[in-house]
Structures are given as structure tokens and as C-alpha cells.
Amino acid sequence: MLLVVLDLVGIAVFAISGALAGVRARLDTFGVAVIGVTTALGGGIIRxxxxxxxxxxxxxxxxxxxVPIVTSLVVFWLHPQFAKLRRGVLLADAVGLGLFTVSGTATALAHDVPSYTACLIGMTAGIGGGALRDVLLREIPMVLRKEIYxxxxxxxxVVVVVGEWSRFPAGPTAVVxxxxxxxxxxxxLWRRWNAPTAPGIGT
Amino acid sequence: MLLVVLDLVGIAVFAISGALAGVRARLDTFGVAVIGVTTALGGGIIRxxxxxxxxxxxxxxxxxxxVPIVTSLVVFWLHPQFAKLRRGVLLADAVGLGLFTVSGTATALAHDVPSYTACLIGMTAGIGGGALRDVLLREIPMVLRKEIYxxxxxxxxVVVVVGEWSRFPAGPTAVVxxxxxxxxxxxxLWRRWNAPTAPGIGT
Amino acid sequence: MLLVVLDLVGIAVFAISGALAGVRARLDTFGVAVIGVTTALGGGIIRxxxxxxxxxxxxxxxxxxxVPIVTSLVVFWLHPQFAKLRRGVLLADAVGLGLFTVSGTATALAHDVPSYTACLIGMTAGIGGGALRDVLLREIPMVLRKEIYxxxxxxxxVVVVVGEWSRFPAGPTAVVxxxxxxxxxxxxLWRRWNAPTAPGIGT
Incomplete structure (x- = not known):
């Protein structure tokens, strides 16, 4: 039950990031709803x-x-406020990545795949929706750009897998x-803790 | 049998839209054939x-x-005529969306998925090929742009699902x-029956 | 055993092409590693x-x-040399296409799909990783551009399928x-053996 709620929160959070990106790309209501839904559901479908x-x-x-349709429409109608809350949106995006990666890894473990594979599938679930959003809007995906992602x-x-190995309760492990x-x-994001670009090509 | 014919017509129609988009992007013969085939088959493969x-x-x-290879090559060699028939192409694209969505929904129902899921998978089948075409050619997908899609x-x-519920014959339901x-x-397309863009960002 | 080695060589080779494309797009270390891995593994995952x-x-x-992580990081740190070896990179890319298509076709045949289907799936395996790389970096995929691909x-x-029909040993068939x-x-690449662009639109 808690997991479903967390899942829906993650979906809402990714819908916000998708819908805002859609508003920035000057999409209309329908387009914003479609990109919000795609961003929110893409990672889980790939998983x-x-x-x-x-x-x-x-x-x-x-x-x-x-959830993502309603969220996207709300973002569309209220977007000036949301745009000012850019920090809040980045926070939300990070929360979405965290929730989806963890739930994706846990889902994969529940399907009896090896731990190693579960980590990779969880990563894909967390990254997939945002990558889809960026490709559809002709951006270079965030996972390729200047931030640790x-x-x-x-x-x-890895935390989820180690928790599973140690037979820790799943709830606290997921939260951690x-x-x-x-x-x-x-x-x-806040420290611009970026890796250096390749030597010799500048920024 | 009728369904296979309709399917092939849908494939030819999407191949036309893909090949024409390829000609516009100045692809050569091979590129036009590849984008025509990808557009025509993409939705069905995703489904x-x-x-x-x-x-x-x-x-x-x-x-x-x-079918899509021959269609794409014909479009490549005849494209000046096709380009003048832009309305015909948009008509064809709309027909392709219609045929693929309906056949995708019916296929999903035949695989015993719930009606709700069948609608979503049918939508994806109808939209997928065109979205793939636009992403590969670096366009923002039509489904995100200014038209109801x-x-x-x-x-x-929904019509297909309601027809199934009502035990209507599948053929007429698909046509409707x-x-x-x-x-x-x-x-x-013709009335520019577009939704408004987000308030405050103009067009 | 030989097949696994060939597979890993193909992965390394595609990782080089992905990582170099990432360096050109001015990605940082992490981005280069992600695009290298995605290019190297994409085709096999789609297959x-x-x-x-x-x-x-x-x-x-x-x-x-x-293999692709290490390869990508090496490319990142050494890229000036690699960039000068552009011909070597194109050779590597062609080798990757060859290895992946052949191993993809053989893998598909081993899963008892019809020969025709195996050819198409092999093609997809060979083309997929590079197409993903180009889409993520906002390039028009190589398979659509001016070269026979x-x-x-x-x-x-087709060679692999014909070899299977003729009951030829799999090893030599794959090599051929x-x-x-x-x-x-x-x-x-070297003869610019390109197909003509569509008549009437110039180059």
C-alpha cells in the first residue's frame, strides 16, 4: 500500500517535470498532457x-x-508559479529519480532476476522517463549532461540490493x-558538482 | 482477411508519410526506404x-x-507529385492513425488484456510509428504539437472497446x-481546431 | 567461447564510437560513459x-x-589520439555493425524464429545501438544518412541464414x-558509394 502511494507520488513528480518541459517547448494543452504522461509512465513501461x-x-x-493527466493539466494552468519554483521542480525531479530507481530495483528483485541485473533495471526505470521526455522535446537527455545522474x-x-542481501526490512531500505x-x-545541482569535460575541448 | 488488407493499407499509408518526411530531410534512396519502413512498422512492433x-x-x-519498401521507393521517385498532394498526405496520415489504432486495440483485446489496457495499447500502436519517424528526423513528434492527436x-x-462490450460485429465496429x-x-487539420497554448507565453 | 569474445569486441568497438560521439558533443566523464554503454548495449537489448x-x-x-565502461573512459582520456584516427574509428564502427548483425541473426536463429525474421532482428541488433547513440545526441541516425548501411x-x-540452411559450420559463416x-x-565510406538524393531537390 505504501509502495503504491510512493509509486503514484513518483509518477506525479515526473509528470510535473514533463509538463513543465512541455510548457517551455510551447506545447498546447494536449501536448503538455501527452508529454507529462509519457515522462511519468515511460520508465515503468521500459522496466x-x-x-x-x-x-x-x-x-x-x-x-x-x-494522476499524470491531472498533474500535467494543473501544471499547464498554473505554470507561472511552477516556473518560479524551479528549485522545487529540480527537487521534485530528483525525488522522482530516487523513488523510481528504488521501486524499479525492488520490482526487478521480486521477479527473481540477479541482484546485478536488478540494479541495472532499476537505473533504467529511474532514468528512462526523463530521457524519453528530453528526446521527444529534442533536448540532450539530462543523464548525458553535466550532472551526476x-x-x-x-x-x-545498490542500497536496495544490499538491503535485500542483509534481509533488512524493505520499507526502511527503500527510504534510505x-x-x-x-x-x-x-x-x-547545488554545488555544480560536475565532472570535468574532456581535456582540450574547453567548456 | 479484410483485417490483413486493412493492416497493409495502414502500413502503406504510414510508409508514404515516413518516406515523404525523409525526402524533405534530404535523405537518399536507402534512407527514405529505411524511414518509410520504420514509420510503417514501428507502431505494430511497439504494440x-x-x-x-x-x-x-x-x-x-x-x-x-x-509493402512499405515498395511504397517508399515509389514516393522517392514520384515525390514532386506527392508533395503537391500535401492534403492527400495528411488525409493518408489520418487514415493510418485510424487503422492502426483500431487494429491495435482489437489485437490487444484478442490477447485478453483488460479493455482499459487495450485502449492504451491501441493508442500507442497508432501513435508510435509517427513518433518514431519524427524523433529519427529530429522533429518534435506530431502527437505533441498543435493538433488533437x-x-x-x-x-x-473507446469505440472498439464499447463495440466489444456490446458484442457488436467486429468489422463494422472497426470501420466506425x-x-x-x-x-x-x-x-x-482543416479548422485548425487547436487547443490554446499555455496562458502568458504567447504563440 | 569464440562467440563471447567476438561479442565483447563488438561491444568495445561500439563503445568507442559512442564515447567519441559523446566527446564531440562535449559531454563530461559521466555522460561519455553513459553514451558509450548505451551505444554498446542498445542493439543487444533491443534484439x-x-x-x-x-x-x-x-x-x-x-x-x-x-567492457564498455572501461572503453569509454579510455576514449575520454585519450580522445585526441582517437580523433586523429577517424578512419580507424569508422573501421571500428563498421566492424561493430558486422559483428552485431551476425551475432544477432545467429542468436535469433537459435531461438527458432523463421530465417526471414532472424535476418530482420539481426539487422536491428546491428543498427540499434548506433541509432540510439545518434538520437540521444540529436543527430540524424547514420542508417538514414548518405551511406549504404x-x-x-x-x-x-542473409549470409548467416544461407549458411544455416546449407548446414555450413557456424564459425566460418559468421566470419564471412x-x-x-x-x-x-x-x-x-571510402568511395562515397552513395545513392542519389531524390531528383529535383539537389544536395
Whole structure:
């Protein structure tokens, strides 16, 4: 039950990032709703395709569609406020990455894939929706740009796997994993904790 | 049998839209053929992946490849005429969306997925090929731009599902569903029946 | 055993092309590693999704991740030398296309799909990683641009299928198929053996 709530929060949070990106790209209501839904559901659908879950879970439960549609429309109508809250949006995006990576890793472990594979599938679930959003809007995906992103997701996935090995309760493990991802992302954002660009090509 | 013919017509129609987009992007013969085939088969492959049909049906029947290759090459050689028939192409694109959404929804229902899921998978089948075309050619996908697109597809999928519930014959239901999608798309195109952009950012 | 080595060589080779493209796009260390890994593993993951192999083989064996990460980082640190070796890189890319198409076709045949389907899935495996790389970096995929690419892959896939029909030993068949692809690609690159652009639109 807690997991479903967390899942829906993650979906809402990614819908916000997708819808705001859509507003910036000057999409109309429908376009903003479509990009919000795609961003929110993309990672989970990719995860389920990799795990062989047919049809993907997010296409079977109407709440998984209702939440991002409503969220996207709210973002569309209120976007001036949201745009001013850019820090809040980046926070939300980081929270989404944390929740989805952790739930993706846990879902993969529940399907009896090896720990190593579960980490990679969790990372993909966390990164996938945002990458899809950026490709559809012709941006270079955030995971490729100047911020620690894939590594943050990987760290969270490792926490979930180690928790599973140690037979820790799943709830606290998930919270710690997600918190770790969010923390790394926020430090990266606020300290511009970026890796150097390749030597010799400048910035 | 009728369904296969309709399917092939839909594939030819999407191949036309893909090949023309390729000619506009100044691709050579091979590139035009590849983008035509990708546009024509993309939606069906995505549908089958979501449904767990392995390998995808469109990769098993040589007609599903021959039709878009021949169509793309014909478009390549005749493209000046086609370019003048832009209205005809938009009509064809709308017809393709209609046929693919309806056949995708019906295929999903035949795989015993819930009605709700079937609608979403049908939408994805109808939208997928065109979105792939636009991403590969670095356009923002049509489904995100200023025309009612996803909603038209959804309406047609709902018709198929309601027809199934009511135990209507599948043939007429499919025709009505596809016609509804095509009609909505054409009204949107010709009346510029667009939704407003977000308040405060102008056009 | 030989096949695994060839597979890892193909992965390293595609990682080089992805990492170099990432360096050109001015990505940082993390971005270069992510695009290198994505390019190297993308084709195999798409192949396994189409074949219904869950989870994809490249997500189960740590060597398939270690090789492209190390390769990408080496490219990142040494890139001036690599950039001067552009011909070497194009050679490597062609070798990667050859190895992946052939191994993809053979893998598909081993999963008992029809020969025709195996050819198409092999092509997709060979082309997929590079197409993903180009889409993520906002390039028009190489397979759509001015060089024979899809056709070269198809030719190699046909060799593998014909070898299977003729009950030829798999090893030599794979070598001949890959060599054919590489040869066609190199002739295309060096002779600018390009197809004409559509009549009437110039270059």
C-alpha cells in the first residue's frame, strides 16, 4: 500500500517535470498532457518490458494514468508559479529519480532476476522517463549532461540490493536508497558538482 | 482477411508519410526506404512488445516489409507529385492513425488484456510509428504539437472497446472507430481546431 | 567461447564510437560513459526484447557492462589520439555493425524464429545501438544518412541464414557474414558509394 502511494507520488513528480518541459517547448494543452504522461509512465513501461511483464503494470491500473493527466493539466494552468519554483521542480525531479530507481530495483528483485541485473533495471526505470521526455522535446537527455545522474541512480539501486542481501526490512531500505539518490542529485545541482569535460575541448 | 488488407493499407499509408518526411530531410534512396519502413512498422512492433508477442508479427510476414519498401521507393521517385498532394498526405496520415489504432486495440483485446489496457495499447500502436519517424528526423513528434492527436486515437479505441462490450460485429465496429479518428483528425487539420497554448507565453 | 569474445569486441568497438560521439558533443566523464554503454548495449537489448528474452542477456553478465565502461573512459582520456584516427574509428564502427548483425541473426536463429525474421532482428541488433547513440545526441541516425548501411547489414544477415540452411559450420559463416558487412561499409565510406538524393531537390 505504501509502495503504491510512493509509486503514484513518483509518477506525479515526473509528470510535473514533463509538463513543465512541455510548457517551455510551447506545447498546447494536449501536448503538455501527452508529454507529462509519457515522462511519468515511460520508465515503468521500459522496466516491465525488460522484465517481460506483459502488459506493463502502468497500463493496467487507471490511477497510473489519471494522476499524470491531472498533474500535467494543473501544471499547464498554473505554470507561472511552477516556473518560479524551479528549485522545487529540480527537487521534485530528483525525488522522482530516487523513488523510481528504488521501486524499479525492488520490482526487478521480486521477479527473481540477479541482484546485478536488478540494479541495472532499476537505473533504467529511474532514468528512462526523463530521457524519453528530453528526446521527444529534442533536448540532450539530462543523464548525458553535466550532472551526476546515472551514478546517483546506481548508488540507490545498490542500497536496495544490499538491503535485500542483509534481509533488512524493505520499507526502511527503500527510504534510505531513495534518500541517497535525492541527496546526491541535490548536492550535484547545488554545488555544480560536475565532472570535468574532456581535456582540450574547453567548456 | 479484410483485417490483413486493412493492416497493409495502414502500413502503406504510414510508409508514404515516413518516406515523404525523409525526402524533405534530404535523405537518399536507402534512407527514405529505411524511414518509410520504420514509420510503417514501428507502431505494430511497439504494440507486440507491450503485449509480449515474440517475435513481433510484422517481422514474420514478408508482405509487411515488401509493402512499405515498395511504397517508399515509389514516393522517392514520384515525390514532386506527392508533395503537391500535401492534403492527400495528411488525409493518408489520418487514415493510418485510424487503422492502426483500431487494429491495435482489437489485437490487444484478442490477447485478453483488460479493455482499459487495450485502449492504451491501441493508442500507442497508432501513435508510435509517427513518433518514431519524427524523433529519427529530429522533429518534435506530431502527437505533441498543435493538433488533437492522442485524443482522436483514444476516441477510436473507446469505440472498439464499447463495440466489444456490446458484442457488436467486429468489422463494422472497426470501420466506425477508424472513421471517427480520421474525422476528428481532419476537422482538427482543416479548422485548425487547436487547443490554446499555455496562458502568458504567447504563440 | 569464440562467440563471447567476438561479442565483447563488438561491444568495445561500439563503445568507442559512442564515447567519441559523446566527446564531440562535449559531454563530461559521466555522460561519455553513459553514451558509450548505451551505444554498446542498445542493439543487444533491443534484439532480446524482440525475441522475448527476459531479462536481456547483456544485463545479466557483468563483463558486458565493464567492457564498455572501461572503453569509454579510455576514449575520454585519450580522445585526441582517437580523433586523429577517424578512419580507424569508422573501421571500428563498421566492424561493430558486422559483428552485431551476425551475432544477432545467429542468436535469433537459435531461438527458432523463421530465417526471414532472424535476418530482420539481426539487422536491428546491428543498427540499434548506433541509432540510439545518434538520437540521444540529436543527430540524424547514420542508417538514414548518405551511406549504404541497412543494406550492408541485411547482406550479412542473409549470409548467416544461407549458411544455416546449407548446414555450413557456424564459425566460418559468421566470419564471412561479418566480413561482407565490413567490406560493404568500407567501400561505401571510402568511395562515397552513395545513392542519389531524390531528383529535383539537389544536395
Amino acid at each position: 516491465d518490458v525488460l522484465l517481460g511483464v506483459h502488459p506493463p503494470a502502468t497500463l493496467r491500473d487507471w490511477r497510473y494514468l489519471l 546515472a551514478l546517483a541512480a546506481l548508488a540507490g539501486g 536508497g531513495a534518500a541517497l539518490i535525492v541527496t546526491i542529485r541535490l548536492i550535484a | 507486440d512488445v507491450l503485449l509480449g508477442v515474440h517475435p513481433p508479427a510484422t517481422l514474420r510476414d514478408w508482405r509487411y516489409l515488401l 492522442a485524443l482522436a486515437a483514444l476516441a477510436g479505441g 472507430g477508424a472513421a471517427l479518428i480520421v474525422t476528428i483528425r481532419l476537422i482538427a | 532480446d526484447v524482440l525475441l522475448g528474452v527476459h531479462p536481456p542477456a547483456t544485463l545479466r553478465d557483468w563483463r558486458y557492462l565493464l 541497412a543494406l550492408a547489414a541485411l547482406a550479412g544477415g 557474414g561479418a566480413a561482407l558487412i565490413v567490406t560493404i561499409r568500407l567501400i561505401a
